[in-house]
Amino acid sequence: xxxxxxxxxxxxxxxxxxxxxxxxxxxxxxxxxxxxxxxxxxxxxxxxxxxxxxxxxxxxxxxxxxxxxxxxxxxxxxxxxxxxxxxxxxxxxxxxxxxxxxxxxxxxxxxxxxxxxxxxxxxxxxxxxxxxxxxxxxxxxxxxxxxxxxxxxxxxxxxxxxxxxxxxxxxxxxxxxxxxxxxxxxxxxxxxxxxxxxxxxxxxxxxxxxxxxxxxxxxxxxxxxxxxxxxxxxxxxxxxxxxxxxxxxxxxxxxxxxxxxxxxxxxxxxxxxxxx
Numbered sequence: 001x002x003x004x005x006x007x008x009x010x011x012x013x014x015x016x017x018x019x020x021x022x023x024x025x026x027x028x029x030x031x032x033x034x035x036x037x038x039x040x041x042x043x044x045x046x047x048x049x050x051x052x053x054x055x056x057x058x059x060x061x062x063x064x065x066x067x068x069x070x071x072x073x074x075x076x077x078x079x080x081x082x083x084x085x086x087x088x089x090x091x092x093x094x095x096x097x098x099x100x101x102x103x104x105x106x107x108x109x110x111x112x113x114x115x116x117x118x119x120x121x122x123x124x125x126x127x128x129x130x131x132x133x134x135x136x137x138x139x140x141x142x143x144x145x146x147x148x149x150x151x152x153x154x155x156x157x158x159x160x161x162x163x164x165x166x167x168x169x170x171x172x173x174x175x176x177x178x179x180x181x182x183x184x185x186x187x188x189x190x191x192x193x194x195x196x197x198x199x200x201x202x203x204x205x206x207x208x209x210x211x212x213x214x215x216x217x218x219x220x221x222x223x224x225x226x227x228x229x230x231x232x233x234x235x236x237x238x239x240x241x242x243x244x245x246x247x248x249x250x251x252x253x254x255x256x257x258x259x260x261x262x263x264x265x266x267x268x269x270x271x272x273x274x275x276x
Contacts, residue, residue: 001062001079001112001175002062002064002077002079002080003078003175003222004061004062004138004139004173004174004178004213004216004217005216005233006221006222006227006233007059007060007062007063007173008059008139009217009220009221009228010064010227011058011065013227014057014064014107015057017084018054018084018107019054019057021053021054021101021102021103022051022052022101023049023050023054023068023099023100023101024050024101024102025046025050025099025100026049026050026097026099026100027091027097027098027099028042028097029042029095029096030094031096032096035115036111036114036115036117037116037117037118038117038118038119039119039120042117048072048120048121049068049074049099052070053068054066054067054068055068060132060137060172061131061132061135061137061169061173062172063076063078063128063132063172063173064076064082070121071121072120072121073121074099074119075116075117076115076116076117076118078115079111079112079115080096080111080116081111081112082107082110082228083108083110083228083230084105084106084228085105085106086105087105089105092108095108095110096109096110096115097109128169132172135172137172137173138174138209138210138213139213139214139217145203145206148202148209151170152194155170155194157193157194158193159193160190161188161189161190161191161192161193161197162190162261163261164194165209166179166261167261174213176263177225178212178213178216178222179265180238180239180240180265180266180267181216181237181238181239182205182212182213184267184268184272186204187201187204187272188201188205188272189272189274191274216233219233219234219235220233221234221235222235222240223235223236223237223242224237224241224242239255239266243255243266244257248268250271251271254268255267256268256269
């Protein structure tokens with residue numbers, strides 16, 4: 001899923017190879033997906049995209065924006081994967097859209113559980129996209145302790161730390177995936193009420209959030225997610241679907257896996273106690 005490390009990594013990779021390419025063809029979905037959302041009728045996307053030249057690519061939050069000339073943009077959201085193929089590679093059998101360039105290289109878009117592929121001119125009328133563009137990323141220096149404190153101040157005191165950080169897009173692109181290592185390194189249980197978190201622990205959480213997201217991004221994303229070329233990222237997640245059956249990397253105790261707030265959380269009850 002696209003979260004901050006992946007949107008930043010894929011945008012950087014994609015711009016390095018796509019800038020200057022011209023879109024020659026738009027191939028419609030070969031495997032229709034009822035939870036793929038488009039901006040209008042995807043059958044009209046060729047009218048918008050064909051002939052456009054890629055100018056730049058911007059990753060923000062859980063979105064990647066492919067900016068073209070004439071004010072045209074192609075945006076994808078969390079849940080949509082894009083993979084680059086060199087010229088004359090065989091098209092994948094299943095995709096939700098594919099764009100081919102004038103040099104015969106192409107990018108295939110696939111959706112796992114849900115996702116969006118938007119083609120539009122000007123500004124996208126989507127509150128999550130607008131919110132992401134207008135937010136401050138934890139990767140930026142402007143995301144400081146004062147900004148972090150404001151997120152706490154504007155939330156209910158009975159809210160859990162997972163609800164605060166990974167729901168309602170308070171920090172766009174910080175989702176359930178990256179949250180696991182942030183909370184583990186902070187020693188915070190995902191169900192911990194924010195009213196029980198003191199200033200010292202909040203300071204530790206701020207530090208872990210910034211450092212962990214930078215580490216994930218600097219290493220090309222998480223090893224549970226793929227980049228623009230279909231390779232897994234270089235950051236090895238401490239707690240994830242790949243590691244939860246292993247002992248806690250800190251104390252050796254058993255890791256707990258459970259469903260919470262619409263996603264799976266992993267935590268060590270010893271290192272991340274609920275009551276402290």
